[in-house]
Amino acid sequence: MGEEKSKRRTTVKINGQSYVISGQADVSHIKEVAKFVDEKMKKMRNVNPYLDSTQLAVLAAVNISDEYLRLKKQQESIKKDGEK
Template sequence: MSTTTRVEVEIGGEIYVLRGDAPAEHIIKVANEVDRRIRELIDRNPRLTLIKAAVLASLNIADELCKLQESYESLVRVIETEGVK
């Protein structure tokens, strides 16, 4: 039976209660990264609303994830065809 972790975090000045199977430290680390990205966007453009900054941060994170997945898949193909030397 898995344990559900419950953590209270602040993202963009709002308090959220997050629940997940990951350890609290991991959930907090992820929340802090999202908060950092949102605050960075708002610092660069103070006219952005929290919602718009959150959407832009999400798009930036998703873009990075897609690029990392493509790199990973490319490396897996190289390893499968050439093997590790």
Template sequence: MNEKKHKVTVEIFGETYCLKSDAKLEKVVAIASEVDSRMKSIAQKNLRLSPGKVAVLAALNIAEAYLDLEQNYKQLIKMVEEEK
């Protein structure tokens, strides 16, 4: 699974980024699209926020979703192990 790193150009919140990744191109584009979507959603609800603050709020929202999923995953693993 030692995939070659490749470059991909994405646009997030009106800024262009050249990224290098060993993840599949489609995955990198999907991640960038998700970040862009969340930032735009936050900005539309809070018109006076700077792009930096929009980015931090998006990061906090994404981190919260990740931690919720991680907690749910751990609970499911625990339930499966208890069934054995």
């Protein structure tokens, strides 16, 4: 069998709730991701303080996905332009 990276577990706080995250990424990366999500949720809560946690989580996921897909399309466009 091939080498298997060991899973790391770390506790993070997102929107005031603690979560244990396990994965193969460095703990610093996991914490950075959690901080990014937490900041997105805080920004949305500031805009609309009446959203519940589920609504905040879904809107954060939608906004993060939007950013990701825009960057992905931009990267693909740059790659295509470089191949011409």
